[in-house]
Amino acid sequence: MNQSSEQIKSEIVEGLSNIGQFWGFPRGMGASFAVLYLSPGPLSLDELVARTNLTKGAVSTNVRSLARLGLVHGVSRLGDRKDYYQAETDFYKAIRSILKERKNHEFDHAVSSVTQALSKLEADGRPADPEQAFLVERLRALQSFFDALDSLTAAVTRLESLGLNTVQSVLKILK
């Protein structure tokens, strides 16, 4: 592998790290994924350590996070104690699993707090207080927005194949 290829690789690694960081993932996680993605075969933890310039501990946690997100998969070789990892190459699949993983945190909590607030406010019939009526109105709008987002992500994660076809037909709708 000549030098310019190595240069190119590190540029890509850096770029993906930045994107990852931008979307709230640790830099090292992006770097680990990028290295795996640009590698023809699975890599061991030590190989990742060598190519990312991170310590073993860092790579270990990063790679496990990636696996939890479905962005990398562990492969085991018979007669070899080492764990090997390879990148998921289907980005749409990866996006789906990230969505699935991310949805169940702050978002759901906020959704339920809005729902609870609404049912509490609507419990005492028609509110005489106009400001309270306003609050109900805003909360309803918030709720329907959350609902839309929810069914959107649900639909996406439910799809078994989110390939170019689906993406392109969506694009057609969006003119």
Place this chain on the structure above:
Amino acid sequence: MNQSSEQIKSEIVEGLSNIGQFWGFPRGMGASFAVLYLSPGPLSLDELVARTNLTKGAVSTNVRSLARLGLVHGVSRLGDRKDYYQAETDFYKAIRSILKERKNHEFDHAVSSVTQALSKLEADGRPADPEQAFLVERLRALQSFFDALDSLTAAVTRLESLGLNTVQSVLKILK
């Protein structure tokens, strides 16, 4: 405004702050937006300070960031030096402007670095090196993924109305 309404409001404020933080925005930014969103009329900076328990400087910068993103709008009242702010209530519009704002950063940089890398690699005809051929293949896949994302966000931001209708027709495609 009775006590339970105030309680409800602060819960929502906290919830939206958390969501905001989760997506990479400062907590105070989420809080400022939430306070504005739950207020019937525009609020001055000092009113925001009072209701967010932040300092004037923090609210000032947060609110300006929100305005830059299109999530709040400043309104000026004649004969009043104060600046007033109100929340954008069309969330889809807000998402569009966030997308538009966010796109032009790390993402575009990574895209162009991939493009440059590819043209550099493809410059010298068919590569004899099989590993280099593999690299080209992976970079091409990356590029087409970026392209899809790019046209998707472009389509979304180009839409003047991203209402329930559009969302629902998209949902229909996604079965």
Place this chain on the structure above:
DNA sequence: ATGTATGTATAGTATGTACTAAACGAATTA
């Protein structure tokens, strides 16, 4: 012009977090 009200910019602080270094555990081999 002097003082007051309002928003912004700057310096310092605090907090969260991703990383390093090193100890630990578990599994394999000698």
Place this chain on the structure above:
DNA sequence: TAATTCGTTTAGTACATACTATACATACAT
């Protein structure tokens, strides 16, 4: 059992950043 290899865990560190406190700038008022 001891030694080695591999992955994980933990304590500490470095760094980014969002905030506070305060000084500053500008516009209006008296």
